[in-house]
Amino acid sequence: xxxxxxxxxxxxxxxxxxxxxxxxxxxxxxxxxxxxxxxxxxxxxxxxxxxxxxxxxxxxxxxxxxxxxxxxxxxxxxxxxxxxxxxxxxxxxxxxxxxxxxxxxxxxxxxxxxxxxxxxxxxxxxxxxxxxxxxxxxxxxxxxxxxxxxxxxxxxxxxxxxxxxxxxxxxxxxxxxxxxxxxxxxxxxxxxxxxxxxxxxxxxxxxxxxxxxxxxxxxxxxxxxxxxxxxxxxxxxxxxxxxxxxxxx
Numbered sequence: 001x002x003x004x005x006x007x008x009x010x011x012x013x014x015x016x017x018x019x020x021x022x023x024x025x026x027x028x029x030x031x032x033x034x035x036x037x038x039x040x041x042x043x044x045x046x047x048x049x050x051x052x053x054x055x056x057x058x059x060x061x062x063x064x065x066x067x068x069x070x071x072x073x074x075x076x077x078x079x080x081x082x083x084x085x086x087x088x089x090x091x092x093x094x095x096x097x098x099x100x101x102x103x104x105x106x107x108x109x110x111x112x113x114x115x116x117x118x119x120x121x122x123x124x125x126x127x128x129x130x131x132x133x134x135x136x137x138x139x140x141x142x143x144x145x146x147x148x149x150x151x152x153x154x155x156x157x158x159x160x161x162x163x164x165x166x167x168x169x170x171x172x173x174x175x176x177x178x179x180x181x182x183x184x185x186x187x188x189x190x191x192x193x194x195x196x197x198x199x200x201x202x203x204x205x206x207x208x209x210x211x212x213x214x215x216x217x218x219x220x221x222x223x224x225x226x227x228x229x230x231x232x233x234x235x236x237x238x239x240x241x242x243x244x245x246x247x248x249x
Contacts, residue, residue, distance in 0.1 A: 001227065002235040003033035004072065005213045007128070007151055007177045007199030009041045010065050011058055016043035019202065021068045027202055028071050031213035035072030035248075037238065038062055039096035039128070041203070045078050046104070055080055063091055072248045074238075076128060081105065083112035085119055093246040095120055095127040097139075100156060106131075108138060121145050126241040128175070133158025140169055147171045147241045149197060153179035153187050160186070167191055173237065176220055177201035184220065193229040197237045 005028070010019045019041075028036060043049065044058040059077055066075040074093035077086070081104055099106065107113060120127065126147040129139055136157045140148055153174050154163040160183045166172040167190045174187050177199035188196055200216035220233065239247055 001231055003031065003035075003198070003213075003217065004074075004235040004238050005031070005033055005036040005200050005202070005216075006149065006197050006238045007175055008036045008038045008202040008213070010038045010062060011041045011044045012061065013041075013044055013049065013058070016048045017041045017203070021065050024065070024073070024202075025069050025071065027213050031217050033071070033213055033217070034235070035074065036213070037074045037076055037094065037128075037199075038065060039076040040078045042078075042098055045080050045098075052082060052084060055082070055084055056086070059086070059092075063088075074242055074246055077125075079116060081107065083110065083116045085112075085116045089119055089125075090123055092125065093242045094125045097127050098130040099132075100130075101132045106135070108135070108142070117143060117146075124243060126173075126238075130156050133162050137165060140166065140172060144171065147173065149173045149175050149238075149241075151175040151199060151201065152177055153183050155179060155183075163187060164190065170195075173197050173241070175199035176233075177216060181219055181222055185223070188223070193225065193232045194237065196233045198234045 010024060012018050012020050040058040040062050045055050062075045066073040076094040076096045077089060077092040078096040126149060128149045128151055129136060130151050148171060150157050154160055173195045175197050176184050178201050198220055200213045202213060
């Protein structure tokens with residue numbers, strides 16, 4: 001069965017966190033996976049390093065990392081609240097949009113925000129969206145053309161109990177990374193296998209979200225679904241959201 005982990009951070013900064021191409025290779029080999037979605041650490045984008053130059057540098061690091069292993073690696077561009085729109089956005093397979101409740105906000109009324117969202121829509125890129133609940137609702141409502149992936153079954157998007165708000169939104173998908181099996185089962189019951197996506201949140205030295213693809217894989221296998229359903233969760237769903245030109249299988 002083909003396995004794509006849709007949630008791996010990477011970087012190589014001694015001041016922040018380290019998870020290199022060699023680390024990715026080892027992690028995916030141990031899980032028997034064929035590939036991954038990768039994006040920068042928040043620490044390299046805004047939490048510790050926080051300059052336009054660092055954002056450009058570590059997004060480029062993600063892009064270069066995607067070219068350096070034998071696996072099928074899909075680079076996602078990390079958008080922060082200065083909304084830097086790179087000339088090579090089309091080289092990325094998707095978008096990472098990320099903040100927690102106690103962190104600086106995105107200004108959704110900023111013309112630069114609207115400009116980068118238009119570029120994302122024009123390229124039909126999926127968005128891994130980790131935001132406060134009210135802004136998750138706003139993002140989904142104001143961007144119905146976008147395929148949105150909510151990580152951790154929504155734990156950091158307002159909590160598991162608020163996710164029913166998105167059950168009737170056909171373009172909202174749920175990433176399993178770090179979520180308890182019972183919560184995964186609840187969402188699966190309501191949205192079906194078509195909108196569930198396997199992820200791990202491999203995060204280098206991050207605590208408490210230091211994880212491995214194999215650990216999360218073994219958990220999701222406990223769903224005991226049929227092979228077709230598992231294939232959808234483990235690879236088919238994420239790869240049908242990514243533009244076809246990136247799919248290497």
